[in-house]
Amino acid sequence: MEEFLAFIRNYIELSLEAEATIRSVGKEISKKKGELIAEEGKTSKHMYFLASGVARTYLYLNGKDITHWISLEDSLITSWYSYVQEKPASEYVELTEDSRLVQISKQDWEILYQQHPELERFSRLILEQEMSVIDEFYKGYYFLTAKQKYELLISAAPQIIQRANLGHIASMLGITQETLSRIRGK
Template sequence: MEKPIIEFINYIRQYSTLSNEAENAIVALARNETLAKGSILNKEGKTCKRLYFLKSGTVRTYFYQDGKDITHWIYPKNNMVTSWYSYLSQTPSKDYIETTEISEVISLTYTQWQELYTTFPELERFGRLLIEEQMALLDDFYKGYYFLSAKEKYQLLIKAIPNITQIANLGHIASMLGISQETLSRARK
């Protein structure tokens, strides 16, 4: 088994014990890619068909509002990445998924995951726990988004993504927090 796939299998094992059969099924279906900086994994208007494991690199999701690029979330390595609503509902996306540096991803399609969930209960458990974790993280972050000060928002983001300042530019971080870069500079002090 290739090292990137082993890392993906180990990531899944954090959520659920895997049978050899489930591991072999994942290995047979998984697509491993190295992507250049600026690669678009999905864009507005297209249904997101793949769930990605970000083995290395950084990915950002963003959308356009009044012609302005707004960062929705920044994903560091060792995370699952997709346009969540589009992927889960299999409807057109409202956002873009883009690599912000050379990145290695391992992915399976929505249909492949559904078949794996049906065949292997331990993978269905993985899927459920992953979604629960994502929902809790985003719920906590975005509740704070509406009533916290800029400094408190920044601290909440650091709690969610401790290395955010090493993997994302300040413009994207400020956009994600809904504040100006100047306000972000003050909040970081």
């Protein structure tokens, strides 16, 4: 919980009342490598703060497991479309390391927003930051060579290279694992 509160404080001044409310509704949980926190066909009703561990978001396309994104500590994770739209997810979110998380339901977040307006500002700032990262990462992404995609990933999120499974990284970049190994070898 302390990591989550510190994460929020990086963006806003958090009142003692808001902190107490977050502590009362946030549930600290531990999950094992391979466990899912979102699943295709099920509606995501919780948002998670990844205090420690690694998660990947993936989907099945034409029978292939395709990694869409890899998240590290100090990340908010869920199946975002499902969570926001309250519709079944089209993807999975899997923990790829044993992980510690803080879980808060969408319903509790709505109450937090009403009771503590500074948390709406926090959410807006997070949204702006994440949108800018996604925008920069995917801008021109489909026109880049495999090497340029890898270099973009290194510049955007260098920690992923040390922590994530190479097969997942290759899938996220849309290249084969063999191509990724050749690029890394140079």
